[in-house]
Amino acid sequence: MDALLLVAHGSRHPGSSDEIRALAAKIAQTPGHQFDWVDYAFLEITEPSISEGVLDCVRKGAKHITVLPYFLATGRHVSVDIPTELEKARQEYPQVRITSTPYLGAAKEIPDILVRLSQEAT
């Protein structure tokens, strides 16, 4: 069983959790992936935390969890905090393979998207 775990920052804004939940559902419906389900978790402020998200995946029977950092900037969160959480999870669940993708901001498509968005100014 193969799980994708989308990891966002977390926010005090009440709608932000719904936004990530909706995004996880959209990813699940997008063609081109091999995941049995798409879950989500937050680095701070909002629940579920990363360790809760990993636990949920493990309980559902995940043998491989792919973590996707939904962040734009490389910084402490991406380079230290998330890897630290994942290392803890690997030690706790040695039978589960836990890997991570590059963070969203590193995606090569971003400049093209920004140019397209720039044509939608109101």
Place this chain on the structure above:
Amino acid sequence: MDALLLVAHGSRHPGSSDEIRALAAKIAQTPGHQFDWVDYAFLEITEPSISEGVLDCVRKGAKHITVLPYFLATGRHVSVDIPTELEKARQEYPQVRITSTPYLGAAKEIPDILVRLSQEAT
């Protein structure tokens, strides 16, 4: 003269300003836009601030500034803080047209990019 002003959150991480500067340069080189130049500014922590970024565009002769919020989540920053800064700027420079695009997280391409990134796990 038409300017694009990329607005990022700002970070204590020393490399984050370079990352936004490099992204602004990449956008400038991406085909499909009408901007004479691409500038960048930060909502907090990092300089230049939004008001400094707008002032810089005005000094360079911008008649229209398109602001692009480089944010993933809709929250106070996107819904209140940036619009408030832009409203101040409009009052200060009534001769300049200042508009804003949707924030990056609202772009319809995001789920496809996340699926592609999920195939790059290491």
